[in-house]
Amino acid sequence: MIILQIIILVVLVLIIFWQACLIFVSIQGAPTVYAWDDAILDTIQLAKPKAGEILLDLGCGNAKSLIMASKKFGVKGVGVEISPYCYLKSKWNVLASGESKNIKIILGDLAKAKKDIKKADIIYLYLLNQVLEKIEPMLFKTIKNDCRVVSLAFKFKDKKPEQISSTKNLGIKTSNFLYKK
Numbered sequence: 001m002i003i004l005q006i007i008i009l010v011v012l013v014l015i016i017f018w019q020a021c022l023i024f025v026s027i028q029g030a031p032t033v034y035a036w037d038d039a040i041l042d043t044i045q046l047a048k049p050k051a052g053e054i055l056l057d058l059g060c061g062n063a064k065s066l067i068m069a070s071k072k073f074g075v076k077g078v079g080v081e082i083s084p085y086c087y088l089k090s091k092w093n094v095l096a097s098g099e100s101k102n103i104k105i106i107l108g109d110l111a112k113a114k115k116d117i118k119k120a121d122i123i124y125l126y127l128l129n130q131v132l133e134k135i136e137p138m139l140f141k142t143i144k145n146d147c148r149v150v151s152l153a154f155k156f157k158d159k160k161p162e163q164i165s166s167t168k169n170l171g172i173k174t175s176n177f178l179y180k181k
């Protein structure tokens with residue numbers, strides 16, 4: 001009986017932790033919605049990734065972008081994630097994928113990830129227009145001259161994209177954008 005009560009308590013605590021993380025990230029910026037695999041790959045492909053380059057996913061969710069890009073293009077992945085739930089999920093997914101030596105996950109706010117933004121060759125974003133607007137000045141001031149920034153579905157307010165392409169995400173036809181400094 002006691003064991004059953006402990007199991008119920010642990011499950012309740014986990015559900016509360018998960019829900020609290022979802023509410024927290026929605027307040028912080030972009031909600032936790034995972035993009036479709038093909039939409040992620042279509043978007044990253046806009047940057048023409050080369051083996052050994054550093055791909056940064058700001059708000060990496062479940063780290064799928066980093067895992068797929070590491071396997072397909074041989075890039076090194078860095079993910080920044082503010083939700084403790086998504087951070088743990090990303091760490092677990094990376095471990096399970098066997099790509100641990102190639103991918104690093106950081107718990108933190110993407111707006112404060114200047115050190116990693118500076119080093120990135122490619123930055124992949126699936127956020128919201130209002131989040132992109134907020135980070136736009138800092139991001140384009142901080143990136144390297146040859147860094148490519150790709151965004152799925154959402155665009156920056158002032159910066160003009162170098163290329164616009166189309167893809168399908170969550171069952172809906174959408175656009176993806178390539179930006180340079």
Ligand SMILES: C[S@@+](CC[C@H](N)C(=O)[O-])C[C@H]1O[C@@H](n2cnc3c(N)ncnc32)[C@H](O)[C@@H]1O
Nearest residue numbers: 025029030033034035059060061082109110126
């Ligand atoms: C729309 S999801 C994208 C997930 C993944 N990149 C993908 O393409 O499927 C946005 C992610 O950004 C995270 N996020 C929201 N605000 C953030 C912030 N200020 N700093 C870091 N991550 C944040 C959320 O927790 C969520 O996992």
